Amino acid sequence: MTLYQPFLDYALTLLEEKLPLTSYPIPPGFEQKEQVTGTGKRQQVVMTTSYGYQTPKLRQIRAAHVQGGEALQVLNFVIFPHLNYDLPFFGADLVTLPGGHLIALDMQPLFHNSAYQQKYTHPILPIFQNYQQHLPWGGDFPEEAHPFFSPAFLWTRPQETEVVKTHVFEAFKAYLQAYLEFVEQAQPIDNSEQRQDILQAQKRYVSYRAEKDPARGMFTRFYGEEWTEEYIHGFLFDLERYLEQSAPSRRRL
Numbered sequence: 342m343t344l345y346q347p348f349l350d351y352a353l354t355l356l357e358e359k360l361p362l363t364s365y366p367i368p369p370g371f372e373q374k375e376q377v378t379g380t381g382k383r384q385q386v387v388m389t390t391s392y393g394y395q396t397p398k399l400r401q402i403r404a405a406h407v408q409g410g411e412a413l414q415v416l417n418f419v420i421f422p423h424l425n426y427d428l429p430f431f432g433a434d435l436v437t438l439p440g441g442h443l444i445a446l447d448m449q450p451l452f453h454n455s456a457y458q459q460k461y462t463h464p465i466l467p468i469f470q471n472y473q474q475h476l477p478w479g480g481d482f483p484e485e486a487h488p489f490f491s492p493a494f495l496w497t498r499p500q501e502t503e504v505v506k507t508h509v510f511e512a513f514k515a516y517l518q519a520y521l522e523f524v525e526q527a528q529p530i531d532n533s534e535q536r537q538d539i540l541q542a543q544k545r546y547v548s549y550r551a552e553k554d555p556a557r558g559m560f561t562r563f564y565g566e567e568w569t570e571e572y573i574h575g576f577l578f579d580l581e582r583y584l585e586q587s588a589p590s591r592r593r594l
């Protein structure tokens with residue numbers, strides 16, 4: 342069992358129990374990708390497995406699970422709400438590289454005004470504070486990414502794998518449970534101005550993440566540029582494609 346498999350199993354079991362999940366399409370050829378890297382005794386298979394689901398409130402629930410031996414494990418798990426909800430994104434980036442672990446966990450906000458924070462950050466601050474004691478701040482991260490995180494951003498670089506298996510796993514469970522409570526309570530937004538604001542905020546977030554995906558280098562090395570760009574824009578951060586597809590076709594107008 343690899344490091345992040347229990348995280349994935351927990352998430353999928355909980356989601357299935359709490360939400361009416363249906364599958365979300367994964368572009369053909371991207372469900373699972375394998376490549377042998379290195380030479381001689383250093384040969385290692387790097388396998389990337391994708392998962393996609395949706396619900397009436399959540400446009401895309403998706404995970405990318407990279408398994409490449411003890412020194413390369415990644416679970417990137419993001420939930421993108423439908424565009425008529427003001428819900429934050431659920432964002433987990435759980436990364437193990439030869440240099441150590443890097444953990445990012447947040448409910449990534451659409452807006453930063455106080456009403457929004459009151460609704461979506463305030464309730465989870467106690468959870469954040471509880472886990473932060475064991476998971477100290479991970480230090481600088483790109484300045485331009487700051488607008489995409491909330492004050493409850495759990496960002497840490499544990500030295501010990503044991504910390505990932507215990508405190509990080511508990512924090513992941515608590516954030517996901519809290520997120521599902523927000524989802525349960527969320528009401529659709531009918532106001533067209535508010536919906537425009539949500540659409541713009543979602544676009545900003547997704548285009549930033551697609552453009553600056555920190556895994557781009559890794560994926561390109563393993564699987565090549567063509568596969569990687571299609572994976573990023575056609576699956577991991579696919580909002581633009583989704584909007585193109587759901588726009589009424591000109592021919593039918």
Ligand code: DBV
Nearest residue numbers: 405415417432434436445482483486489554555556559577
């Ligand atoms: N990150 C992704 C996806 C990944 C992934 C889809 C499927 O968004 C993995 C894989 N993240 C990944 C890897 C690294 C990071 C780092 C492999 C290590 C890159 C390296 O060291 O070579 C949060 N992830 C990071 C970093 C941050 C995040 C802050 C450190 C980046 C740095 O220091 O330059 N999550 C990540 C992020 C946002 C987010 C940047 C922005 C909104 O939500």
